[in-house]
Amino acid sequence: MPLDPALARLANATLMVPFESHHAPRWVLEGLADGVSGVCLFHNNLESPEQIRALNARLGEAADTPLISLDEEGGDVTRIGQARGSDYPGNAALGAVDDTGLTRDTHREMGGHLADLGFNMDLAPSVDVNVADDNPVIGTRSFGADPALVARHAEASVLGLHDAGVVACAKHFPGHGATSQDSHHVLPRVEAGADVLRERELRPFRSAVDAGVRSVLTAHIEMPALGGPGPSTLNHHVLNRVLREELGFTGTVVSDAMEMQGVSGDIGIPEASVLAVAAGCDLLCLGRFVYADQVAAVRTALVEAVQQGRLSGERLEEAAARNAELRAWARERAALRASAPAPGGVGLSVARRATRVEGAPPRPHDPLVVEVDAPPGVAVGEVPWGLAPWFADTVRVVPDPAAAEGLLTRARGRDLVIVVRDAHRYPGARDLVLALLAGRPDAVVVEMGLPIWRPGTGVYVSTYGAAHVNSRSAAELLGAEGALQGASPTV
Template identity: 40%
Template sequence: MALRDPRHSPVPAADPTRLVSSVIWPGFVGTTVPEWLDRALRNGLAGVVYFSHNIDPDVPGQLPALSAAIRAANPSAVVGVDEEGGNVTRLQAREGSAIPGAAVLGALDDVEVTAAAGRAIGRLCRDAGVNLAIAPVADVNTNPLNPVIGVRAFGSSTGLVSRHTAAAVAGIQQAGVGACAKHFPGHGDTVADSHLDVARVELTLAQMREHHLPPFQAAFDAGAAAVMGAHLIVPELGEAPATLNPRAGALLRDMGFGGLLVTDALDMAAVRATVGPGEGAVLALLAGADLLCVGNPLNAYTTGRDDEACFTEVFDAVYDAVASGRLPAAVLQAAAGRVAAFAQWSERAFAASQGSGDRASGTGPSGVGASGVGASGEAIDWVDVAARACRVDQGAGALALAGPDAVVTLVDARTGHNMAAGPTENFLATALLERHQVCVPDVDLLNAENLSFLVSAGASLGEAVLVLVDSLASPGQQATLAAVAAVAPQALCINAGLAPEAGTPTGTALTTIHCHGFSRVSAQAVVRLLNSRE
């Protein structure tokens, strides 16, 4: 189902306040609609982006009711959420995603399963009242040191990422929800996280065209309703981040994409710490963006500023730029037209999905569907999918856990968290607790000697020892692995990060399970795999 030509879409023309509001997409604080947001929505605000703090899984129906209240204020509101499956979830943030992430799906390399995962994501969104899923990730993760993409990508092969991106887009949109491929023109070869710094891709445009643009073309060919730009510099396009770069915007449109171009969050350091969110919004519109994602008002770097102030900063800057003539009204009209075109498409797509009988067949912890259904209607066991995608590099340790009465010592060697995913619970500990007793020592409070003593004590009693890592390239995590291996060579390493190429040394002698991500479903898959070997 194609988007209509935005020139034929009704957009506010006479009232500059409504016109400016119609391209701004803020976050907000709370699980109900705050007064300022209700007022802005009634005055034409484009919509909202949900974050995990907007969702209360303990209150049945809270999120659909919130979406209904937003649409009561603005029936055309674009309601979006980062819902990639795997590591990055907002709708299932507390318990972790029940849908495998991109790296799991890429490792399995079954496009029908990926399409089914897309449909499951689409149902989660649709049942929550969300009409734009900020997914899938179309980046080709060619740099293993990439700090922000990693297992969020389908893989490091352009062809593999292209076919799975297309499948995910098709699946999401079959559920009546728009897909937003990200992060154009490709964030996979960076060594900086644009949440924290300006990222650069030190590749020629020809190299970008060969290796990083094809998945976006595949998304467009699959009918993706939207694409998200990246705050990264491609030197051949100039020194402005792509989000603020007219040459990047032109490159996108030259690829034949006529849909909605969304900015990555304007509160990320690549914009916030350079030109600022207000000026960034103006530059993004001049570069061809349509929808201005303001960002998460509860991010650490927005401390001291409330949600309304974050929105107002962007609104005032855009309004002043239009009033001064710096931002031509025609540019704003074109952007507003594409936002309106998406809203119209969304209404038709939702109606079509309802008419097709595409219903969710289960509910997750947020009260929205998470079950998988294959192309022929059969149910999909996502834990089985994630388990089949796991790869084992055999060392001294056996792939088995002791019986339910034994204690499993779980050493969590991870350091920090991915900014896109945010801090999470220890899903592996939770999955283990369903059948086992679990000891999780606080690595931060133990020195190497004490940790070795604790682990060796458990191992001497025949207890299973697991070490959880998410970066085999991290010196700190490698040090913990070495300390455990020295006293418990039968221990198992659970690698929730990128897996090296088959046959490549992992840097540890321990038997290693590569599960391609850290989520509820991947943790359950690891435990199922271990328990099946008892």
């Protein structure tokens, strides 16, 4: 039976869809023409600046200012820098520098780059307060563990993206920094009391709202002290009493990806989407792999939920209206935006300032660089990292201490540089580093994640991130030839 056209168009207005290729498929263009609010692009959609501009122009022709978005946080989570790493440092580096002017400048330049490519919405910044050292999904995506620091940089990053005419989206509400679980796989639960959560998790979101953020992205995380069980994405109290009434947010509530197990694992994407809209989500970010047939199933589920009385038509209309307002705001800001300035190199400047050295500044001669591999998170994906672009003799090894003997033999008579990423989270990596240092206490250790675990070595370098500019900053410090030459921008 055909869907009611008016309800189907209202349901479409709640959707932000992904697609498969470098070209917009017919089902996406027809969906945009029939009211779908926007798209979310991933690295599988991005090939070159020319291709991205052509793709986004075609998407823009299908409707009046659809939301064309991506997850471009800079740092480790990058889409436009997926091929070699980002030219913009991540939040951890910005927090380490703690210069809100630089944070605003960085996001203004990054936003200008996105706008020049045809994007009008960035699912950033992450304003989670990373208080769990073993957090598998936030880490360097956070400005830090201090709520006041995160709050002031949340404001600066929102303002910077808005300066560039790009919609900012503060995430992951009400905060994903106090858990050691990943909502891509499970539903994390934070047991802290309401007073702690308000002062710690909510403080940066309050700053983002005060800065005029137009969209907030939910977390699939459970915080009973804020309003009962279940993921915040499906929690009416958290989205309305806390976000809207307590924090005063009036813009668009965007869901985190509905394909994630933390929200839809037990009930499926269509049902989770119905419950999310009923709870107060206005725009459903469906994820990376939810394509035509599944999008149609979500649309059908929303329409049938209204017809069955499980979802009010008024709630669907409210969501559609908020999304239309967001698109109008994006259109107005784009009209006011000047042409994108040439990249000013602010990203490398921040990365240099964020890089820390404990011990004598190292200048190794003919080094063997040993990179200890670390698995990428789901949000990060396969993005190059490390020092290989600047040091010819670089080897990437699995974190196994049994490899130490062969590596020490190979490094005999040469300097040794050991590169790790979040070594505090991987016992095998720590054991390998300690085994190497037992034979070579003069080795340089470079930490490209969070500098939480510090081995007993004479020289320890921390970069607060593994973006291209963070890697280059470390290479400069180590005296790599060519590291001081100009960098070409990503994508």
